[in-house]
Amino acid sequence: MTSETVISHSIFSDFDISLFKSGKHFKLYEKMGNTQLEIDGQAGTYFAVWAPNALELSVMGSFNQWNRQSHKLSARWDGSGIWEGFIPGVQVGAVYKYAIKMRKGGYIEKGDPYAEQWQIPPETASVVSEFDYKWSDKKWMSSRKEKNALDAPISVYEVHTGSWKRKGEDGNRSLSYRELAADLVPYVKEMGFTHVELMPVMEHPFFGSWGYQITGYFAPSSRYGSQEDFAFLVNEFHKNGIGVFLDWVPSHFPGDVHGLFHFDGTSLYEHSDYRLGYHPDWNSYIFNYGRNEVRAFLISNALYWLERYHIDGIRVDAVASMLYLDYSRKEGQWIPNKYGGRENLDAISLLREMNQAIYKEFPDVQCIAEESTSWPMVSKPVSVGGLGFGMKWMMGWMNDMLAFFKREPIYRRFHQNEITFSLVYAFSENFMLPLSHDEVVHGKGSILSRMPGDNWQKFANVRTLYSWMFFHPGAKLLFMGNEFAQKSEWMHDHSLSWNELNNESHKGISELVKSLNKLYKNEPALYELSFDYKGFEWIDYGDSKNSIIAFYRKGKDDNSLLVIGNFGVKAHDVYELGVDEEGKFKEVFNSDEKQFGGSGFVNGALLETVNFAKHSRDNTLSLRIPPMGFAVLKHQKTI
Structure with a gap:
C-alpha cells in the first residue's frame, strides 16, 4: 500500500470543530479514534487524532508491516490540529499506532488516546474495534434513579478486578470479566451490597498502579477480556439489582512513551510548566485543565463510560490534588493563581463543568469526590457555588475512627470526641463513609491487625467499627476483604484470603456485614434522611x-x-x-x-x-x- 490509499475524508462538521476548539464537545468518542466506515463501496477504518504540533502523522500497524511512511493522514485546514483520513481494508482487530514526526526532529510512536481497545500489556498498541453488545438491563436502567437517589440506601463494595479472586493452574490468574460475572455478582448480591465500585478498569500499562496510571482512557483493560465482556459484567450486575460505580482519574497520567505524555512531541495534554504539569507524589503528569481540547477530552471520557457501558456513577480520584496548586509542593515549587491564591481555578472550572454536563445527560447517576480536605461545598450544586458532586468521601471520619480504634479501650474515655466530632459537620456535605483500599496498603496493615487486645477483642473492635459506620449518617463503602476482616493487608498480586472464611471469627464478620446491609436496606430510618x-x-x-x-x-x-x-x-x-x-x-x-x-x-x-x-x-x-x-x-x- 502507498500513501495514496489513504482517502481524504472527514466525519467532523464545522459545528463539531467549533465545539472542539471551545472545549464544549463532550462526545468526542463518536468522532475521534478509529471508526468503521464504507466509502465508495470500500470497507475500512477512518482515523482521527489531535496532534497540532506534528509535522507529519501516519498510521502504522499490522496492516502495513508497521511502515511509518505508507499511510499518512491529512491535517485539517481549520487550525483544529486534527489529522484524519480513511484507510480502505483496515478491519476490526487490526493493531496500530500513530507515527508522529516532531518539530524538533525525529519520530515518536503513540497509541490512540481515543482507542476503545488496546493490546494486552505489556504490549502497547491500540486495536481497531467496533462495540457490539445487546443490553438486557432495561428494568435496572428504568429504576436506577430511585436506587442512586440520596434518600436511598447506598452500600458500596470496592473491588480491584485483578485480585478479588484468582484461578488457574498456579492459582494466581486474574478472573476475566465473564468469570467475575459468574463469581463476583452473586457474591455481592449475597452480601447485600447495593453497589460495587471498580477500581480503574481503564487500560493501564503497569499492573502495580492498580489502574490509577492510565494510558487508554476509553478502553476497559484487555487483561480481563473484550469490550463486550466488560459490558456483560455490568449487565449482570444490573440484572441482579446492583449498581456499578467506576473509579475515574482526571488528576494525572503516566509518562509512558506510548501514552499521552508529550503526545506530539510537545506538552499537549499536560501543562508545559513543570510546576503545574508534574505530580511529585506519583511521578506522573497533570492535565492542562485550562486547555479547551483537553477539557473536552476529559469530559467526553466521563460521559463515555456512562453512555457506552451504562455505568451508574463515577468516583473521581484525588480531587484534592486537582484543587490546590501547592498540593504536595514546597514553597517555590508552585505558581499562585492570578489572584495570588493556591486554588487551581482551571481545575475548579473543569470539575464544575464536568458535573453539570454529567447530571444534564444522566440525572440518575452519582458523581462522588474523593476529596481529603475541608474544601467547602464539594457536594453542593454549581448554581450556589459548589463543585457540583453528588457525594464526597468522609475522610475525616475515617481518619478519626482508625486512630480511635487503635487505642486500648482503657484509654478511650479520654478520646470520646474522636467518636462524636464527625457529627459536628456530618451534614455540611453529602458524605460517603469509606474504609477503602487506601487504608489497607503500604504497610498500614489490615483493619483487623490494627485492633488492640486479644483475638476476641480484635474481632469485637471490627464489629463495632463496622456497626458505627452503618449507623452513622451517610452512604457506606467497604473495600474487598474488609467484609470478612482479612488478616493481611491487601496485595494486588494475590487473591484475597478466602480460606479465612473457614474460621468462625472471620465468618462471623462476614455474617455481620450481611446483617448490617440487610438492616440498612430494610429500615428507612437509616437512609431516608442520611444527608439531613x-x-x-x-x-x-x-x-x-x-x-x-x-x-x-x-x-x-x-x-x-x-x-x-x-x-x-x-x-x-x-x-x-x-x-x-x-x-x-x-x-x-x-x-x-x-x-x-x-x-x-x-x-x-x-x-x-x-x-x-x-x-x-x-x-x-x-x-x-x-x-x-x-x-x-x-x-x-x-x-
Missing part, C-alpha cells in the same frame, strides 16, 4: 467513662431507631437511657450475637419503658449493652 440533620438526634454523647454513645436515627414518616454503641470492653447488664417514646422496644440488631462471633450478650425479650425522666426525655428504658458492640432497638407502636 433531621435524620440524626443525640440522646447522650457524654458518657466517656464507659465509652458509650446513644442516639436516634430517623426517617421521613415517623420512622426511628434507637442506637446504642459501646466502645469499651465492659458489658452493662442494666443501663438506663432516656427515650421519647412510651411503651415497648424490640432489639432488631446486636453486634454481639453469637452468629457474628460475639458473646451473645443481647436483649432477648421486649423491653418496656418507665415513666421517669432521664437525658431530658420523659421516659427511661433499661437495657443490656454488649461489650464492645452496638445494639439497635425499635419502638413497638400500638394500633
Whole structure:
C-alpha cells in the first residue's frame, strides 16, 4: 500500500470543530479514534487524532508491516490540529499506532488516546474495534434513579478486578470479566451490597498502579477480556439489582512513551510548566485543565463510560490534588493563581463543568469526590457555588475512627470526641463513609491487625467499627476483604484470603456485614434522611467513662431507631437511657450475637419503658449493652 490509499475524508462538521476548539464537545468518542466506515463501496477504518504540533502523522500497524511512511493522514485546514483520513481494508482487530514526526526532529510512536481497545500489556498498541453488545438491563436502567437517589440506601463494595479472586493452574490468574460475572455478582448480591465500585478498569500499562496510571482512557483493560465482556459484567450486575460505580482519574497520567505524555512531541495534554504539569507524589503528569481540547477530552471520557457501558456513577480520584496548586509542593515549587491564591481555578472550572454536563445527560447517576480536605461545598450544586458532586468521601471520619480504634479501650474515655466530632459537620456535605483500599496498603496493615487486645477483642473492635459506620449518617463503602476482616493487608498480586472464611471469627464478620446491609436496606430510618440533620438526634454523647454513645436515627414518616454503641470492653447488664417514646422496644440488631462471633450478650425479650425522666426525655428504658458492640432497638407502636 502507498500513501495514496489513504482517502481524504472527514466525519467532523464545522459545528463539531467549533465545539472542539471551545472545549464544549463532550462526545468526542463518536468522532475521534478509529471508526468503521464504507466509502465508495470500500470497507475500512477512518482515523482521527489531535496532534497540532506534528509535522507529519501516519498510521502504522499490522496492516502495513508497521511502515511509518505508507499511510499518512491529512491535517485539517481549520487550525483544529486534527489529522484524519480513511484507510480502505483496515478491519476490526487490526493493531496500530500513530507515527508522529516532531518539530524538533525525529519520530515518536503513540497509541490512540481515543482507542476503545488496546493490546494486552505489556504490549502497547491500540486495536481497531467496533462495540457490539445487546443490553438486557432495561428494568435496572428504568429504576436506577430511585436506587442512586440520596434518600436511598447506598452500600458500596470496592473491588480491584485483578485480585478479588484468582484461578488457574498456579492459582494466581486474574478472573476475566465473564468469570467475575459468574463469581463476583452473586457474591455481592449475597452480601447485600447495593453497589460495587471498580477500581480503574481503564487500560493501564503497569499492573502495580492498580489502574490509577492510565494510558487508554476509553478502553476497559484487555487483561480481563473484550469490550463486550466488560459490558456483560455490568449487565449482570444490573440484572441482579446492583449498581456499578467506576473509579475515574482526571488528576494525572503516566509518562509512558506510548501514552499521552508529550503526545506530539510537545506538552499537549499536560501543562508545559513543570510546576503545574508534574505530580511529585506519583511521578506522573497533570492535565492542562485550562486547555479547551483537553477539557473536552476529559469530559467526553466521563460521559463515555456512562453512555457506552451504562455505568451508574463515577468516583473521581484525588480531587484534592486537582484543587490546590501547592498540593504536595514546597514553597517555590508552585505558581499562585492570578489572584495570588493556591486554588487551581482551571481545575475548579473543569470539575464544575464536568458535573453539570454529567447530571444534564444522566440525572440518575452519582458523581462522588474523593476529596481529603475541608474544601467547602464539594457536594453542593454549581448554581450556589459548589463543585457540583453528588457525594464526597468522609475522610475525616475515617481518619478519626482508625486512630480511635487503635487505642486500648482503657484509654478511650479520654478520646470520646474522636467518636462524636464527625457529627459536628456530618451534614455540611453529602458524605460517603469509606474504609477503602487506601487504608489497607503500604504497610498500614489490615483493619483487623490494627485492633488492640486479644483475638476476641480484635474481632469485637471490627464489629463495632463496622456497626458505627452503618449507623452513622451517610452512604457506606467497604473495600474487598474488609467484609470478612482479612488478616493481611491487601496485595494486588494475590487473591484475597478466602480460606479465612473457614474460621468462625472471620465468618462471623462476614455474617455481620450481611446483617448490617440487610438492616440498612430494610429500615428507612437509616437512609431516608442520611444527608439531613433531621435524620440524626443525640440522646447522650457524654458518657466517656464507659465509652458509650446513644442516639436516634430517623426517617421521613415517623420512622426511628434507637442506637446504642459501646466502645469499651465492659458489658452493662442494666443501663438506663432516656427515650421519647412510651411503651415497648424490640432489639432488631446486636453486634454481639453469637452468629457474628460475639458473646451473645443481647436483649432477648421486649423491653418496656418507665415513666421517669432521664437525658431530658420523659421516659427511661433499661437495657443490656454488649461489650464492645452496638445494639439497635425499635419502638413497638400500638394500633
